[in-house]
Amino acid sequence: MATAAVRTVPMSEAEWEARQQLAACYRVFAMLGWSEMIYNHITLKIPGEDGAFLINPFGLHFSEVTASSLVKIDIDGNKLDDSPYPVNRAGFVQHALFHRHLPDAHCIMHTHTTAGMAVSSVEGGLRPTNFYACNFADQIAYHDFEGVTVRDEEGARLLEHLGSKRVMLLKNHGILVMGRTLPEAFIKHWSLQRACEIQIATASMGTPLEVSPEVVAVHQRDLHMAQVPGGPGQADFAAMVRLVDKIDTGWRA
Numbered sequence: 001m002a003t004a005a006v007r008t009v010p011m012s013e014a015e016w017e018a019r020q021q022l023a024a025c026y027r028v029f030a031m032l033g034w035s036e037m038i039y040n041h042i043t044l045k046i047p048g049e050d051g052a053f054l055i056n057p058f059g060l061h062f063s064e065v066t067a068s069s070l071v072k073i074d075i076d077g078n079k080l081d082d083s084p085y086p087v088n089r090a091g092f093v094q095h096a097l098f099h100r101h102l103p104d105a106h107c108i109m110h111t112h113t114t115a116g117m118a119v120s121s122v123e124g125g126l127r128p129t130n131f132y133a134c135n136f137a138d139q140i141a142y143h144d145f146e147g148v149t150v151r152d153e154e155g156a157r158l159l160e161h162l163g164s165k166r167v168m169l170l171k172n173h174g175i176l177v178m179g180r181t182l183p184e185a186f187i188k189h190w191s192l193q194r195a196c197e198i199q200i201a202t203a204s205m206g207t208p209l210e211v212s213p214e215v216v217a218v219h220q221r222d223l224h225m226a227q228v229p230g231g232p233g234q235a236d237f238a239a240m241v242r243l244v245d246k247i248d249t250g251w252r253a
Helices: 013-031 087-099 116-120 131-135 154-163 182-203 213-226 234-247
Strands: 041-045 052-055 073-075 107-111 141-143 165-169 172-178
Touching: 013 041, 013 052, 013 116, 013 234, 041 087, 041 182, 052 087, 087 107, 087 154, 107 182, 116 172, 116 182, 131 141, 131 154, 131 182, 172 182, 182 234
Parallel strands: 141 165
Antiparallel strands: 041 052, 041 107, 052 073, 107 172, 165 172
16 A cells, blocks of 8 residues: 655644545545546545645555545645645546536546446436436436546536536446535435446346336435435445445545
């Protein structure tokens, strides 16, 4: 495992808490098999600092990320700390765009999971054929693949296609979710990943059964009654962090 960078710059308690939460999330993603070599990104705004957010250091695997090694940047890509690590432009361009224009996009997650990429690569995308897919019916935006996301001019089309939605399947590319909190974004990603996995499994067995719009509406109306108090994803994410701690607590450094 790579050695975490040593921090000498003072930081607020809010920033340190954000670093701890985000580092834990990277380790959770690694534990769940959602990492992609040294690529993909989860970003988190720093409370109380306009335009500042945290991103993973380019070159580290998700399983190596620590609270101290996360890189603090502004929405123009400038480092705001003494990190020795670079930032992947392919991640910065897309995430900074949404952090800049969407005040409620506190946390943004983008992955290339096999299931997410597979469902984003078929006509029709995600269909309401399973419990989790019904969560997202009429709530997913789609954006055509334009190549690796390193060009600023693609931003206007990403925002246009996203609209008021906060979940997107990037066609031929993968999953993009946003949340008002990190746990909310996490439970969205987890649920969408499960929906994609089950759709793939179902397609291998025969003709899927689509749930009617009327039943989908009832399902979405009643979902909140199946949530644990504390906010969307809070209990789910906390449970995953406890599992990560049983493997390694080094991410807290």
